[in-house]
Amino acid sequence: MCGRPGASWTCWTVWTWTMPTMMPRQVPAVLAEADRILCLAHREPDGDAYGSLLALRWILEAAGKQVVTGIDGPPDWTYRFLPGYQGVRTPDRIQGSFDLVVIVDCSSIDRIGGFQDLEGLKQLPWLVIDHHPTNEQFGTPGLNWVDASCLSTCNLVLQLAEALDRPLSANAKKCLLVGMLTDSLCFRIKGVDQAFMREVMKVMGPDSYDFQYVVSRTLGFITRDELQLQSLLLSRMQLDDGVLWVGMTSDQATGPQGERLKTRGIIQRLAEVDEARVAVLFRETELDDGRTEVKCSLRCDPDLDVSRLALALGGGGHQLAAGCKLAGSLDAVVPEVIARIKDQVLGLPVGGS
Structure with missing residues (x-):
């Protein structure tokens, strides 16, 4: 299946894939076959959770997918400036059926909270995209993409977009930047190198959004x-x-x-x-x-x-x-x-x- 009828995108299975080293080979196919996707991140979300979740939404929607995003628990107002923030749902607001569950920046199943108890999700394939070295590989066998060498899950989502040959919208770039900023402690931790900064440059623009505004809203505001x-x-x-x-x-x-x-x-x-x-x-x-x-x-x-x-x-x-x-x-x-x-x-x- 190549998406909803009338969707203006080419069948994913005929694309030429640029496969990141750690990406399971099944990932492109399982995304191609899914029309309606539920994307989840962990409870008490940080910048990387929000950034990877919402960036993935914009990337998949640009590919013609129907995407619902979810986080169990109260939202963090810090990230309310991110496009798509208001659309994130709790388990009690999930309706309809899905073809695939994608879980980002989450090392164990308990961290998705009440979503793990929704009966309609238990028989679906679960794709896990994460960078925590303590990840418990709780996704469907063959669909656990865990790369602890990445400083943020947003880096993996960027790799996914590149592998799928999807251009990044300003919305997606803004979300990816937030995850890279927060999980690198604004570029201060060990592991920030030229390769990481090149990926940061990919989501900076040119002129697609106010870079300084995103940085200041992410790091500089409290009540x-x-x-x-x-x-x-x-x-x-x-x-x-x-x-x-x-x-x-x-x-x-x-x-x-x-x-x-x-x-x-x-x-x-x-x-x-x-x-x-x-x-x-x-x-x-x-x-x-x-x-x-x-x-x-x-x-x-x-x-x-x-x-x-x-x-x-x-x-x-x-x-x-x-x-x-x-x-x-x-x-x-x-x-x-x-x-x-x-x-x-x-x-x-x-x-x-």
Whole structure:
């Protein structure tokens, strides 16, 4: 099948493919055969999740596909300037049938939340596109495209567009740039090289959108309430044998209108402190059933690795940035995690340095 009747695009199966090294050979065919596609990203989305999800929408729609995008949970207002942001749906708003599910920037099935429970999706092929080294390969066999050498999933989506010989619209470029910016910490992490910057140049223009506006909206804007939250938490940070950490309760992360306040900038501030070898933000949350869990966001110096600890604790991520969720209160979780960081990440003897 080559798309909807009357669609103005050439059958994908006759194209000449430029196959990225890590792309499974089945990917072009499974995309070609699907008319209606559900594209998903992980809960509590960051810039790479939004960027890869929405860029994929614009790329596939330009190829004549019907695309629905979804994320479980509340949206992050930071990325509301991205084209397609308003159209992202939660599981309860998914209607109709699909031919394919594509999941981007997601290392495990639990991170898509309620979408995993939708009966109509369970029998479909699932294509996973991700760059997390801790990815659990939960897609359909042969359809797990995981390349941990890429700094962002947006880089993989760009490779996909090039492999499909699809021109990038201004909307797609804007979305791809956001993912490249956020996951490279604005080009500051190890791995940013000439090849990466050449891909950044591909999504900069020329003159297709306001590059400076996208950068400033992505990296430079928070609300007054979020700034006050940062000030409160940073005043309470504690340094323990090279581990700089702070804990926050669920009520501290809730704004005056009940909205979830952005905390991404807090962990980055902690990681920038010179004395910190490892930075941790602990966020306590009360679940609907009354239980309490703590989300741990981890960052570390370039010569360390927090991904292995996060994976051992049921989470995942990258060498320098990872996370996990643990059942229990802050009082129970914080000392346990800090002790394991000292032992397994810093290699300190039990009892301190």
